Amino acid sequence: MALRFEHRPTETDARLVDRVWRTTSDAEATMTSVARTCCHLIVTRTPGRLLVSLRGPETRATTAPVPPDAEFLGIRLTLGAVFRPHPATSIVDSHVSFPVTHSGQVVIGGTEWETPTYENVEQFVRRLRDAGLLVPSRLAGAELDRHRSTRTHQRHHRAVTGLSQTAVAQIDRANAAATMLRDGLDWRTVVDTLGYFDQAHLAHALRRFVGHTAGGLGTADEPTMSFLYKTDPRPGS
Structure with a gap:
């Protein structure tokens, strides 16, 4: 089974949503869910x-079931954006499911909302924002506050994102490495570009955060994985 992802940026507030993606499955299977730093709203039909x-x-990377004949829509929130009443700190390595009505509406914050599609995500996001259910990240201003100590910055970052700054950097770097390997770059180039110590250091990071080593990426036998993408030309961005 191969999951082919289509993705795009959004025209809504960049402080709220980073990217939108969709894919479909043709058979029941499993996939590797790679580590990620941001929350995702997932709609499965x-x-x-x-x-x-x-x-x-x-x-960390985990194994996730994939139902047959399914359509998936993903809304990747910006790092630090808060989806009330479920902050990132409360769902690290976990998830929360929302009730769905018989008419196909999703209940969030006690209100029924039209379930979003790939085409109308912007409208859905704006309505949640206007209702105070989706709140922009509070990271940017705090990171620029030079009067705060390093420890205070670190505590604030974890309180907002659920992850330490170190964990975010490690996960982003491993995802960038996997993307570069899938693009056909040699592991030596990846090590040198992203600052890994050596091949063993890279392999350890890939196993932990991506679930596979360099040898299995970018080949015809590449395992099915959750959405990986890179939109910034700088490695690790």
Whole structure:
């Protein structure tokens, strides 16, 4: 089974949503869910069933089931954006499911909302923002506050994102490494570009955060993985 992802940026507030993606499955299987730093709102449509969940940051790669004949929509929130009443700190390595009505609406914050599609995500996000359910990240201003100590910055970062600054950097770097390897770059180039000590250091990071080593990426036999993408030309961004 191969999951082919389509993705795009959004025209809404960049402090709220980073990217939107979608894919479909053709058979029941499993996939590797790679570590991630941001929360994702996931809409899963299968014959006769609709599921909506908010997945938190994941600190390691895991194996996830994939139902057959499913359509997936993902809304990747910006790092630090808060989806009330479920802050990232409360769902690290976990998720929360939202009730869905018989008419196909999702209940968030006690209110029924039209379930978003790939085409109308912006409208959905604006409504949540206007209702105070989706709040912009509070990281940017705090990171620029030079009067705060390093320890205070670190505590604030973890309180907002659920992860330490070190964990975010490690996960982002491993995802960038996997993307570079899938693009056909040699592991030596990846090590030199991203600052890994050696091949063993890279392999350890890939196993922990991506679930696979360099040898399995960028080949015809590449395992099925959750969405990986890189939009910034700088490695690790």
